[in-house]
Amino acid sequence: MRKKIHFIKLVGICLGLLLLLITPIQIKAAEKTDILISGLYDLTGPYSGVHQLFAKTAKDYVKWSNEQELVPGANIILDIVDTGNEISKAVVAFQMAATKTPRAVLSTGGFSSSTVPACIPLAKRLKIPIVAGSSPRNIVLPPGWVFSVQGCYEGMTAAFGDWVKANWKPDSSDPWIRANYENRKPRLGIMGWDNAFGRAFDQKELRDYLENIGVDFVGSEYIPLSPSDTTPQLVRLVKDKNADFLYFGMYPSSIGVILKDAARLGLLDDFQTCTFWASGLVQLQSYVKELANRSMCLTGYKMMESEWEIPYFVKAFKESNLPAIFGMYYSGAAAYLDLYIEAIRRAAVKVGPDKVDGQAVYNALINMKNYQPRLYHSKCSFSETKRVGPDTAVIYQIQDGKQVLLEKDVYVPDILPGGKDVVK
Numbered sequence: 001m002r003k004k005i006h007f008i009k010l011v012g013i014c015l016g017l018l019l020l021l022i023t024p025i026q027i028k029a030a031e032k033t034d035i036l037i038s039g040l041y042d043l044t045g046p047y048s049g050v051h052q053l054f055a056k057t058a059k060d061y062v063k064w065s066n067e068q069e070l071v072p073g074a075n076i077i078l079d080i081v082d083t084g085n086e087i088s089k090a091v092v093a094f095q096m097a098a099t100k101t102p103r104a105v106l107s108t109g110g111f112s113s114s115t116v117p118a119c120i121p122l123a124k125r126l127k128i129p130i131v132a133g134s135s136p137r138n139i140v141l142p143p144g145w146v147f148s149v150q151g152c153y154e155g156m157t158a159a160f161g162d163w164v165k166a167n168w169k170p171d172s173s174d175p176w177i178r179a180n181y182e183n184r185k186p187r188l189g190i191m192g193w194d195n196a197f198g199r200a201f202d203q204k205e206l207r208d209y210l211e212n213i214g215v216d217f218v219g220s221e222y223i224p225l226s227p228s229d230t231t232p233q234l235v236r237l238v239k240d241k242n243a244d245f246l247y248f249g250m251y252p253s254s255i256g257v258i259l260k261d262a263a264r265l266g267l268l269d270d271f272q273t274c275t276f277w278a279s280g281l282v283q284l285q286s287y288v289k290e291l292a293n294r295s296m297c298l299t300g301y302k303m304m305e306s307e308w309e310i311p312y313f314v315k316a317f318k319e320s321n322l323p324a325i326f327g328m329y330y331s332g333a334a335a336y337l338d339l340y341i342e343a344i345r346r347a348a349v350k351v352g353p354d355k356v357d358g359q360a361v362y363n364a365l366i367n368m369k370n371y372q373p374r375l376y377h378s379k380c381s382f383s384e385t386k387r388v389g390p391d392t393a394v395i396y397q398i399q400d401g402k403q404v405l406l407e408k409d410v411y412v413p414d415i416l417p418g419g420k421d422v423v424k
Helices: 002-030 048-068 087-097 115-126 153-167 175-180 204-213 231-240 252-265 281-292 311-319 324-351 358-366
Strands: 033-041 074-082 104-107 130-132 146-148 187-193 216-223 245-249 272-275 296-299 392-399 402-411
Touching: 033 048, 033 087, 033 324, 048 074, 048 311, 048 324, 074 087, 074 324, 087 104, 087 115, 104 130, 104 324, 104 358, 115 130, 115 146, 130 324, 153 187, 153 204, 153 245, 153 296, 153 392, 153 402, 187 231, 204 216, 216 231, 231 252, 245 252, 252 272, 252 281, 281 324, 281 392, 311 324, 324 358
Parallel strands: 033 074, 033 104, 130 146, 187 216, 187 245, 245 272, 272 296
Antiparallel strands: 296 392, 392 402
């Protein structure tokens, strides 16, 4: 009997020792690996009004993603750096991201058409992919370490051209077209900012595409980033060349000046407008009120809070006390972060959270197909040769003072050089 009792005690002691040995291993297994995203933003320069919101949203999204454990075994860290939209600051910040502990596995590249190109050589050399918002061809061609969550610029204009052609008919559902229809080809012009990003919309491939579908392209005009008078450009496009439609490659503050000038000149009712991916219609309304009526926007952002599928972000946006005009930028920034973290998640599944690096994230990105970021209308696909994610968009319009979703699943033609929709 005593032997049996001693044996039971011995077994108990052994089990206790085994538990002590196992416990540290269990605690260690529960520890998470820190994974760094380098968030370069313009918080004090010309893009600061939008980028400050991007940075705030990015923080919200990282906090939520960690709470939801979107990347099991990992703790996502967002390192926010203000570049002031200065190339030198962006380059230094990008280089520093490679020396941090943990080392950055992905970067925003500064989120502008001036800072991202400057970081392209560094992205390739340091093997830190950039996932940017802008998509001019000097950023995405030749295919490298820069990816875009926004449709290509000339493709956006081509998509609007397709809408124009499909709706240019006497019984169009569009009231302005019905009132102004003539039995001829519709005429389309572009007004852009006088910078690389603004001029990216007008390319030979676009002109060929519009001619091929039966839309007359009447030309492009360019204005400063902060215009004071756009009369000459308007007169040339609308009065001299009789443009029916104008596509704007700029942000709402500049569009507001154009619409006010058009109203002053008595030209506002002579043309219909559409603006690019990141130009908010509600923000435009805040500048020009009823002059924004009929304005359209082709985008992938879910511009209205009622469309956001995650209550956490609806609540966070409301608690921020930000005006409704910033809703589209909030949804856009959330969509970008969602794609970043999805790429990291896929990399972690492939190599393990502790082995995720820039190369692993790059590999995850080029193999991503038909992924729809949260708070985003468009699905994103990348490949060895494709760096622009979205192939479709939606169109919003201001009707009687209200923003409405006009069209869904609008195809964005691939007319970058070598693209499948380039006219042969």
